[in-house]
Amino acid sequence: MVSLTAVTATTTEKSPWRAMLFAALFTAIIALATALVFQAAIPWLYVIAFLLIGAAPVLGYQMADGSLGRDWLSLIAGIIGFILTFILWPILVGLLNKRQSVWRLLLASIVGIILGVIGFLLLGTFVGQNPAWVQWGWVLLWAIWGGACGAAMSAYAKPQEAA
Numbered sequence: 001m002v003s004l005t006a007v008t009a010t011t012t013e014k015s016p017w018r019a020m021l022f023a024a025l026f027t028a029i030i031a032l033a034t035a036l037v038f039q040a041a042i043p044w045l046y047v048i049a050f051l052l053i054g055a056a057p058v059l060g061y062q063m064a065d066g067s068l069g070r071d072w073l074s075l076i077a078g079i080i081g082f083i084l085t086f087i088l089w090p091i092l093v094g095l096l097n098k099r100q101s102v103w104r105l106l107l108a109s110i111v112g113i114i115l116g117v118i119g120f121l122l123l124g125t126f127v128g129q130n131p132a133w134v135q136w137g138w139v140l141l142w143a144i145w146g147g148a149c150g151a152a153m154s155a156y157a158k159p160q161e162a163a
Contacts, residue, residue, distance in 0.1 A: 016155040023060025023150020028143035035135040054082025057149035112148025116141035
């Protein structure tokens with residue numbers, strides 16, 4: 001007789017690379033949606049899509065951590081913080097998530113936006129006169145920012161408390 005058992009596997013390894021990849025991918029998808037909605041000239045959809053850029057790094061971190069959907073306060077903080085600026089985003093996310101350091105998230109956000117602007121300008125330099133590069137530069141800027149924030153969230157997260 002064969003006994004059937006259920007097995008669950010959890011990972012205790014934190015991978016900043018995986019978090020960076022998921023965060024950059026989610027941020028790029030939402031930034032692309034924002035750019036496409038902006039071209040469609042639907043202002044209220046553009047605002048909603050733009051605000052979701054703030055939640056994308058948190059979603060990427062949660063996806064890599066295996067805790068997708070468990071911490072809604074961080075997602076809400078990401079959206080509200082992105083309304084204000086990318087500087088207040090890490091402050092709100094860090095304050096509403098006990099596992100994150102505000103200062104490390106702030107540093108990652110600033111480094112991410114600087115690297116994103118550099119990527120945006122480099123893309124413009126290589127493409128040249130074609131104005132279509134601005135849409136892809138926009139996506140690249142926010143993907144780099146989201147990836148940097150997701151990697152920092154994964155690399156410096158405090159251990160999760162046992163429930």
